[in-house]
Amino acid sequence: MANVKVIFGSTTGATESAAAEIAAAFGVQAINVANATADDFNADLLILGSSTWGVGELQDDWAVKISLLESADLNGKLVAVFGLGDQSGFADTYCDAMGILAKTAKNCGANLIGQTSAEGYGHSSSAAVEDGMFCGLALDDNNESEKTSSRIGAWVEKLKTHLN
Protein backbone atom coordinates (compact mmCIF):
# COMPACT_ATOMS: atom_id res chain seq x y z
CA MET A 1 0.00 0.00 0.00
CA ALA A 2 1.29 3.43 -0.92
CA ASN A 3 1.97 5.77 1.94
CA VAL A 4 -0.33 8.78 1.47
CA LYS A 5 -0.33 11.79 3.77
CA VAL A 6 -2.76 14.69 3.76
CA ILE A 7 -1.60 17.84 5.57
CA PHE A 8 -3.86 20.89 5.86
CA GLY A 9 -4.06 24.34 7.42
CA SER A 10 -7.51 25.71 8.21
CA THR A 11 -8.79 28.68 10.20
CA THR A 12 -12.57 28.31 10.11
CA GLY A 13 -12.83 24.61 9.21
CA ALA A 14 -13.48 24.62 5.45
CA THR A 15 -10.07 23.24 4.45
CA GLU A 16 -10.18 20.86 7.39
CA SER A 17 -13.39 19.31 6.17
CA ALA A 18 -12.10 19.03 2.56
CA ALA A 19 -8.90 17.45 3.92
CA ALA A 20 -10.94 14.91 5.91
CA GLU A 21 -12.87 13.94 2.79
CA ILE A 22 -9.70 13.58 0.72
CA ALA A 23 -7.90 11.63 3.45
CA ALA A 24 -10.88 9.28 3.91
CA ALA A 25 -10.72 8.42 0.20
CA PHE A 26 -7.18 7.14 0.80
CA GLY A 27 -8.07 5.46 4.10
CA VAL A 28 -5.91 7.80 6.19
CA GLN A 29 -6.42 10.58 8.74
CA ALA A 30 -5.64 14.15 7.73
CA ILE A 31 -2.89 15.91 9.67
CA ASN A 32 -3.32 19.49 10.85
CA VAL A 33 -0.15 21.36 9.87
CA ALA A 34 -0.26 23.05 13.28
CA ASN A 35 0.68 19.63 14.77
CA ALA A 36 2.85 18.37 11.90
CA THR A 37 6.46 17.24 12.26
CA ALA A 38 9.21 16.81 9.64
CA ASP A 39 8.36 13.07 9.45
CA ASP A 40 4.87 13.89 8.21
CA PHE A 41 6.35 15.29 5.00
CA ASN A 42 7.76 11.90 4.03
CA ALA A 43 5.26 10.00 1.86
CA ASP A 44 4.81 8.32 -1.52
CA LEU A 45 2.06 10.86 -2.18
CA LEU A 46 1.95 14.03 -0.14
CA ILE A 47 -1.28 16.03 -0.41
CA LEU A 48 -1.08 19.59 0.93
CA GLY A 49 -4.02 21.96 1.45
CA SER A 50 -4.32 25.58 2.53
CA SER A 51 -6.99 28.23 2.51
CA THR A 52 -5.91 31.73 1.49
CA TRP A 53 -6.02 34.56 4.02
CA GLY A 54 -5.09 38.24 4.15
CA VAL A 55 -4.66 39.18 0.52
CA GLY A 56 -3.21 36.13 -1.16
CA GLU A 57 -1.40 34.74 1.87
CA LEU A 58 -0.94 31.30 3.39
CA GLN A 59 -3.29 30.24 6.18
CA ASP A 60 -1.72 31.18 9.54
CA ASP A 61 -0.63 27.71 10.69
CA TRP A 62 1.00 27.08 7.31
CA ALA A 63 2.80 30.42 7.57
CA VAL A 64 4.25 29.32 10.93
CA LYS A 65 5.22 25.82 9.70
CA ILE A 66 6.27 26.52 6.10
CA SER A 67 9.91 25.77 6.97
CA LEU A 68 8.93 22.10 7.39
CA LEU A 69 7.92 22.02 3.74
CA GLU A 70 10.87 24.14 2.62
CA SER A 71 13.30 21.71 4.21
CA ALA A 72 11.58 18.48 3.10
CA ASP A 73 13.43 16.27 0.62
CA LEU A 74 10.77 15.80 -2.05
CA ASN A 75 13.06 14.73 -4.86
CA GLY A 76 11.04 12.52 -7.19
CA LYS A 77 8.13 12.40 -4.72
CA LEU A 78 4.53 12.84 -5.81
CA VAL A 79 2.94 15.96 -4.35
CA ALA A 80 -0.56 17.32 -4.96
CA VAL A 81 -2.04 20.55 -3.60
CA PHE A 82 -5.54 21.81 -2.92
CA GLY A 83 -6.88 25.15 -1.78
CA LEU A 84 -9.96 26.83 -0.40
CA GLY A 85 -10.74 30.41 -1.32
CA ASP A 86 -13.41 32.90 -2.27
CA GLN A 87 -13.37 33.55 -6.03
CA SER A 88 -15.96 36.31 -5.73
CA GLY A 89 -14.82 38.23 -2.62
CA PHE A 90 -11.10 37.81 -3.40
CA ALA A 91 -11.20 37.52 -7.19
CA ASP A 92 -7.64 38.80 -7.64
CA THR A 93 -6.00 36.46 -5.18
CA TYR A 94 -8.20 33.38 -5.47
CA CYS A 95 -6.49 30.38 -3.90
CA ASP A 96 -3.08 32.07 -4.03
CA ALA A 97 -1.94 30.02 -1.03
CA MET A 98 -2.29 26.83 -3.07
CA GLY A 99 0.11 28.41 -5.57
CA ILE A 100 2.57 29.15 -2.76
CA LEU A 101 2.45 25.52 -1.57
CA ALA A 102 2.97 24.23 -5.12
CA LYS A 103 5.91 26.53 -5.76
CA THR A 104 7.53 25.63 -2.46
CA ALA A 105 7.10 21.88 -3.09
CA LYS A 106 8.52 22.20 -6.62
CA ASN A 107 11.56 24.01 -5.22
CA CYS A 108 12.11 20.92 -3.07
CA GLY A 109 12.16 18.67 -6.14
CA ALA A 110 8.56 17.47 -5.99
CA ASN A 111 6.83 15.87 -8.94
CA LEU A 112 3.63 17.91 -8.83
CA ILE A 113 0.48 16.09 -9.95
CA GLY A 114 -3.26 16.83 -9.82
CA GLN A 115 -3.46 20.00 -11.91
CA THR A 116 -7.03 20.94 -12.90
CA SER A 117 -8.62 23.23 -15.48
CA ALA A 118 -9.42 26.79 -14.37
CA GLU A 119 -12.36 26.90 -16.77
CA GLY A 120 -15.72 27.62 -15.17
CA TYR A 121 -14.35 29.56 -12.20
CA GLY A 122 -15.18 33.26 -11.80
CA HIS A 123 -11.93 34.71 -10.42
CA SER A 124 -9.92 37.29 -12.35
CA SER A 125 -6.44 36.41 -11.15
CA SER A 126 -4.73 33.68 -9.14
CA ALA A 127 -1.14 32.82 -8.28
CA ALA A 128 -2.28 29.21 -8.51
CA VAL A 129 -3.02 29.39 -12.26
CA GLU A 130 -0.58 28.88 -15.10
CA ASP A 131 -1.61 28.50 -18.74
CA GLY A 132 -5.28 28.07 -17.83
CA MET A 133 -4.60 25.34 -15.28
CA PHE A 134 -4.71 25.43 -11.50
CA CYS A 135 -1.64 23.83 -9.97
CA GLY A 136 -4.02 21.65 -7.92
CA LEU A 137 -7.66 21.44 -6.84
CA ALA A 138 -9.37 24.80 -6.25
CA LEU A 139 -12.40 24.70 -3.96
CA ASP A 140 -14.75 27.49 -2.96
CA ASP A 141 -17.09 26.79 -0.07
CA ASN A 142 -18.09 30.47 0.08
CA ASN A 143 -19.76 30.44 -3.34
CA GLU A 144 -19.88 26.88 -4.68
CA SER A 145 -20.04 24.53 -1.72
CA GLU A 146 -22.39 22.27 -3.67
CA LYS A 147 -19.53 21.48 -6.06
CA THR A 148 -16.95 20.59 -3.42
CA SER A 149 -17.69 16.89 -2.98
CA SER A 150 -17.84 16.10 -6.69
CA ARG A 151 -14.69 18.11 -7.34
CA ILE A 152 -12.91 16.17 -4.60
CA GLY A 153 -14.20 12.83 -5.89
CA ALA A 154 -12.97 13.43 -9.44
CA TRP A 155 -9.62 14.74 -8.23
CA VAL A 156 -8.96 11.83 -5.90
CA GLU A 157 -9.65 9.34 -8.70
CA LYS A 158 -7.11 11.16 -10.86
CA LEU A 159 -4.52 11.10 -8.08
CA LYS A 160 -5.04 7.39 -7.51
CA THR A 161 -4.04 6.60 -11.11
CA HIS A 162 -0.53 7.83 -10.23
CA LEU A 163 -0.22 5.27 -7.43
CA ASN A 164 -0.82 2.21 -9.59
Ligand SMILES: Cc1cc2nc3c(=O)[nH]c(=O)nc-3n(C[C@H](O)[C@H](O)[C@H](O)COP(=O)(O)O)c2cc1C
Ligand atom coordinates in the same frame (compact mmCIF):
# COMPACT_ATOMS: atom_id res chain seq x y z
C1 LIG B 1 -10.06 38.26 6.02
C2 LIG B 1 -10.18 37.23 4.94
C3 LIG B 1 -9.24 37.23 3.91
C4 LIG B 1 -9.35 36.30 2.86
N1 LIG B 1 -8.45 36.35 1.79
C5 LIG B 1 -8.64 35.53 0.71
C6 LIG B 1 -7.81 35.65 -0.44
O1 LIG B 1 -6.91 36.49 -0.55
N2 LIG B 1 -8.02 34.77 -1.47
C7 LIG B 1 -9.02 33.82 -1.43
O2 LIG B 1 -9.17 33.06 -2.38
N3 LIG B 1 -9.82 33.70 -0.33
C8 LIG B 1 -9.66 34.53 0.73
N4 LIG B 1 -10.48 34.39 1.84
C9 LIG B 1 -11.52 33.35 1.85
C10 LIG B 1 -11.09 32.11 2.65
O3 LIG B 1 -9.94 31.52 2.11
C11 LIG B 1 -12.26 31.10 2.62
O4 LIG B 1 -13.31 31.59 3.41
C12 LIG B 1 -11.87 29.70 3.05
O5 LIG B 1 -12.95 28.82 2.81
C13 LIG B 1 -11.46 29.61 4.51
O6 LIG B 1 -11.00 28.29 4.73
P1 LIG B 1 -10.59 27.77 6.19
O7 LIG B 1 -11.82 27.83 7.03
O8 LIG B 1 -10.14 26.37 5.98
O9 LIG B 1 -9.48 28.63 6.70
C14 LIG B 1 -10.38 35.32 2.88
C15 LIG B 1 -11.32 35.33 3.94
C16 LIG B 1 -11.23 36.27 4.94
C17 LIG B 1 -12.28 36.27 6.03
